[in-house]
Amino acid sequence: xxxxxxxxxxxxxxxxxxxxxxxxxxxxxxxxxxxxxxxxxxxxxxxxxxxxxxxxxxxxxxxxxxxxxxxxxxxxxxxxxxxxxxxxxxxxxxxxxxxxxxxxxxxxxxxxxxxxxxxxxxxxxxxxxxxxxxxxxxxxxxxxxxxxxxxxxxxxxxxxxxxxxxxxxxxxxxxxxxxxxxxxx
Numbered sequence: 001x002x003x004x005x006x007x008x009x010x011x012x013x014x015x016x017x018x019x020x021x022x023x024x025x026x027x028x029x030x031x032x033x034x035x036x037x038x039x040x041x042x043x044x045x046x047x048x049x050x051x052x053x054x055x056x057x058x059x060x061x062x063x064x065x066x067x068x069x070x071x072x073x074x075x076x077x078x079x080x081x082x083x084x085x086x087x088x089x090x091x092x093x094x095x096x097x098x099x100x101x102x103x104x105x106x107x108x109x110x111x112x113x114x115x116x117x118x119x120x121x122x123x124x125x126x127x128x129x130x131x132x133x134x135x136x137x138x139x140x141x142x143x144x145x146x147x148x149x150x151x152x153x154x155x156x157x158x159x160x161x162x163x164x165x166x167x168x169x170x171x172x173x174x175x176x177x178x179x180x181x182x183x184x185x
Contacts, residue, residue, distance in 0.1 A: 001088065002157035004037040009081040009153060016079070018087035019067045020094060032174040065107040066090060066100040070115040070144050081153065082146035088156060089141025089149075096134075097125040101142060115144070134163060 102113030
């Protein structure tokens with residue numbers, strides 16, 4: 001996912017709608033665990049001076065409330081790649097905990113939390129042990145101020161690659177998993 005986002009960002013594009021439904025893990029030929037980032041329907045070019053890239057139409061928000069960065073919600077500053085990094089943090093949080101960073105009864109309640117509320121650390125809500133370094137990365141992605149987030153998708157990928165898994169996920173283990181779980185047809 002970080003690889004796809006880094007490519008989009010290097011071409012001056014911000015996805016603006018990273019969420020579970022837009023990240024697809026599949027087989028690609030003989031490659032297993034191939035990740036596709038889908039639905040670039042809300043993509044925007046990087047902001048240029050005087051342009052509010054966070055708003056598709058003036059004063060109209062676009063995106064998924066559970067995964068929107070504070071600057072995307074507020075529209076007070078130009079949107080850059082770090083808005084997607086925030087959404088990556090939301091997605092990572094959801095993958096670890098099975099819960100949204102900020103549950104809400106309404107979309108408005110959810111987006112207000114994204115702008116004002118500090119997230120509960122994933123380790124406090126997950127049913128599994130969350131390594132401290134992974135939790136630090138997720139929380140860094142969820143920083144309210146974009147300057148506190150990792151600077152790029154490549155930076156996130158580098159930090160993720162540094163984690164040591166208890167049982168390393170190898171290409172062989174991935175192929176075996178896909179052989180068992182691949183739909184017939």
